[in-house]
Amino acid sequence: MDVEVQIPKGLLNKIVDAGIKMYPKEYGGFLIGFYSEDFKTLHITETILPSEYRNSKYSFERSAKGIKGELKRLYSLNPKQHYVGEWHTHPDNSTQFSITDLNAMIEIAECKTVGINNPTLMILSINKSRLNDFEFYVYNDKKLLRYE
Amino acid sequence: MAINKKEYLQEVLETHKMSHVNSLLDKYRDKRKSIKEALEEHYTDKIYSPLNSGSYAKHTAINTKFDLDVVVPFKKKSFSTLEEMFDDVFDFLNETYGTEATVRKQKVSIGIIFYSDNDGDEISIDIVPGRELNEDQYNEDNKLNLYVHSQYGLLAGKTHLLTNIKAQIEHIKSRDNERKIIRLLKIWKSSNNEDYKSFLMELITIKAFDKDSISGDLCEMLESTMEYIRDNITKDGFTLSDPGNSGNNVADTLESWQKENLSSKMKNMLDRIEDNSDNLKIYFPINPDFKENEDTKSSEGYGVKTGASTFSIPTQNQRFG
Numbered sequence A: 001m002d003v004e005v006q007i008p009k010g011l012l013n014k015i016v017d018a019g020i021k022m023y024p025k026e027y028g029g030f031l032i033g034f035y036s037e038d039f040k041t042l043h044i045t046e047t048i049l050p051s052e053y054r055n056s057k058y059s060f061e062r063s064a065k066g067i068k069g070e071l072k073r074l075y076s077l078n079p080k081q082h083y084v085g086e087w088h089t090h091p092d093n094s095t096q097f098s099i100t101d102l103n104a105m106i107e108i109a110e111c112k113t114v115g116i117n118n119p120t121l122m123i124l125s126i127n128k129s130r131l132n133d134f135e136f137y138v139y140n141d142k143k144l145l146r147y148e
Numbered sequence B: 001m002a003i004n005k006k007e008y009l010q011e012v013l014e015t016h017k018m019s020h021v022n023s024l025l026d027k028y029r030d031k032r033k034s035i036k037e038a039l040e041e042h043y044t045d046k047i048y049s050p051l052n053s054g055s056y057a058k059h060t061a062i063n064t065k066f067d068l069d070v071v072v073p074f075k076k077k078s079f080s081t082l083e084e085m086f087d088d089v090f091d092f093l094n095e096t097y098g099t100e101a102t103v104r105k106q107k108v109s110i111g112i113i114f115y116s117d118n119d120g121d122e123i124s125i126d127i128v129p130g131r132e133l134n135e136d137q138y139n140e141d142n143k144l145n146l147y148v149h150s151q152y153g154l155l156a157g158k159t160h161l162l163t164n165i166k167a168q169i170e171h172i173k174s175r176d177n178e179r180k181i182i183r184l185l186k187i188w189k190s191s192n193n194e195d196y197k198s199f200l201m202e203l204i205t206i207k208a209f210d211k212d213s214i215s216g217d218l219c220e221m222l223e224s225t226m227e228y229i230r231d232n233i234t235k236d237g238f239t240l241s242d243p244g245n246s247g248n249n250v251a252d253t254l255e256s257w258q259k260e261n262l263s264s265k266m267k268n269m270l271d272r273i274e275d276n277s278d279n280l281k282i283y284f285p286i287n288p289d290f291k292e293n294e295d296t297k298s299s300e301g302y303g304v305k306t307g308a309s310t311f312s313i314p315t316q317n318q319r320f321g
């Protein structure tokens, strides 16, 4: 794939703050955005935080309960904003995805109500007080590819 | 026929990308995770959360060889001496993994080298125990005292080494050009069985970028960095300070003949590449195990499912690790 992703600094900070609040447990949310006309660039514009989730130092499970209304509202904007992927933190750990993460992305891409083939996964390595690093992966055909 | 050096080197990097070797990396990660969990369970509140170091966490790893470390930060009061701490961790790991791996004491770490698995992959992970310098301050200053295992000559007489492990990781972040050059030098190192320390190659590249104004395309940056190494590594007083401890001169880990060697290797490579750009292929080979995949090679953009006309609703429940 020949694609890129962009995220505004303010949104990144918002995500980092939400992640650090949950330290030392993992935390995450939904990524919202839109693709450029040539489908080469993903602009991430927003995150929706889950209303229900379970988490520990090494896992994060989120529910999509209650977000349909918000998704509908975002889709009515111009340009249409829609669900483009997921983010979660790895407290005191690298930004490398786990097998669980890959399997989750396979399930998401194959889900009937998901209209995109290449959802994005963002992993943030954080510690108690700040962001160490973050990485975006794009899902394609049962693999997660790093943007470089 | 002369090759386009810049495009060739980009392809080299592409074929050595980590994403193409995830199954081996996943094995490392699984082992590392289980070791961390075993340590946390055994030492409970004597330690802070173990953290990953090593070149992968530093983002410069290439996929032919992994170099993964786990740092285990002990609390100040956990052991009365660093040696006790080091020996206790060794005993615990040896007891726990001794039947499936060789466990050995190394300079500042304990190496666990697992016996080859069914795929012939041999996984080795280094565990670095450290004790916080100031009581209850580790979370603030990240300072650890490491035990230096005494059979190693270089630091003989020194029984401990102060390091700031997080500074080592931070140092290399967000330097994209440096990262690419470091990865190319590591590809050279592992493809040609050179045993220079990765950390040394990282520091010298960063210094080259800081001291010389290195610019241009990928190949020009690589060549300038190699020239910098050629011209500077043998100089008297040339230092590479460890960002984790500015008192450590990492250049001192090489004997002077090794420095001469490194300098002449750089000179030789530069000369031969100048003679014929095809020689780049010898020093910086394409990863032979890389299978070109039509899907990933295509210049397609993001895909939308046919018939998808309304907004997506993500899966109901989804677990990440």
Ligand SMILES: [Zn+2]
Pocket (backbone or CB within 6 Å): A088, A089, A090, A097, A098, A101, A123, B320, B321
């Ligand atoms: Zn994860």
